[in-house]
Amino acid sequence: xxxxSLIALTLLLGSSIILLSAMGILRLPDAIxxxxxxxxxxxxxxxxxxxxxxxxxxxxxxxIKLPLAVAFQFLTIPIxxxxxxRLAYRSNEHSSAPPPKxxxxxxxxx
Amino acid sequence: xxxxxAIQISELMLSLAVLIGFFRLVKGPTAVDRIIAFDLVVLTxxxxxxxxxxxxxxxxxxxxxxxxxxxxxFGTVALVKALSxxxxxxxxx
Numbered sequence: 498x499x500x501x502s503l504i505a506l507t508l509l510l511g512s513s514i515i516l517l518s519a520m521g522i523l524r525l526p527d528a529i530x531x532x533x534x535x536x537x538x539x540x541x542x543x544x545x546x547x548x549x550x551x552x553x554x555x556x557x558x559x560x561i562k563l564p565l566a567v568a569f570q571f572l573t574i575p576i577x578x579x580x581x582x583r584l585a586y587r588s589n590e591h592s593s594a595p596p597p598k599x600x601x602x603x604x605x606x607x
Numbered sequence: 608x609x610x611x612x613a614i615q616i617s618e619l620m621l622s623l624a625v626l627i628g629f630f631r632l633v634k635g636p637t638a639v640d641r642i643i644a645f646d647l648v649v650l651t652x653x654x655x656x657x658x659x660x661x662x663x664x665x666x667x668x669x670x671x672x673x674x675x676x677x678x679x680x681f682g683t684v685a686l687v688k689a690l691s692x693x694x695x696x697x698x699x700x
Contacts, residue, residue, distance in 0.1 A: 505613030508658065512617035515654055519624035522631055522647055528639040531631075535643055539650050546617075547672070550657040558666045566672050570653075573680040577646055580687045585639040587691070 504549045511545030514538050528585040536578030543570050614662050621658065624651045642686050649679030 518538025522531045544567055551563040628651065631644035653676050660668035 501610045504661070505609050508613050508617045508661070511654065512620040512658075515651060516620040516624050519627040519647060519651070522643060523627045528637055528643065531640060531643050535647060539647070543650055543654050546654045546657045550660055550669075553661050554666050554669075559669060562669045562673065566669065566676065569673065570676060573676065574650065577680055577683040577687075580684060581639055581643055581646070584687050584691055585637070588637075588639070 500552065504553050507545050507549035507552065511542045511549065514542035514545065518542060529582050532578050532582035532585060535581075536575050539578075540571060540574045543574070610661070614658055617658055618655070621651050621655050625655075638690055642683060642690075645686070646679060646683050649675065649682070653679070 515538065518534050521534030521538060525531050525534055547563060547567050547570065551559055551567075554563070625648055628644045628648040632641055632648070635641045635644060653672055656668050656672050656675060660666065660672075
């Protein structure tokens with residue numbers, strides 16, 4: 498019962514974070530911001546869901562493959578997000594908004 | 608019991624995430640947005656496979672998780688590498 502509650506909590510938290518990442522991709526204004534939403538939210542949500550699956554299956558049935566999958570997600574999703582954001586930054590058409598004005602520093606004495 | 612309800616709510620949220628990904632895949636203004644939406648859909652389907660593995664009570668979908676995530680990563684890298692030689696760049700380094 499406690500293990501089931503733990504698995505349910507992990508799955509709900511991971512799915513909520515994946516949905517938040519999707520809403521960030523829906524609502525953020527720019528390709529760079531969308532890559533940011535993909536890289537952080539998707540990593541945390543997917544790792545939580547896979548940890549829930551690992552707790553459910555147990556060590557003797559799942560073996561070492563699910564920690565391998567978690568490590569693989571942890572390596573590959575930030576790399577893919579970084580490549581996408583780098584491509585969006587290097588291409589000319591990355592932003593529909595005007596470039597930001599250089600802001601005045603808050604405390605010029607520092 | 609609590610696990611079944613949690614799996615159903617999680618499947619609802621992941622289905623909504625896949626729908627949002629397809630919306631961005633259709634609407635996205637630039638090609639990079641479409642690749643981001645493709646990556647979102649692939650990774651959400653990976654999470655969906657994990658939920659399906661709990662629902663069916665079988666450990667046979669773990670290899671499927673590895674294979675789908677590997678294909679998604681290689682597809683993203685291949686699309687980025689194909690686009691980085693065709694899109695105009697601000698600096699040629």
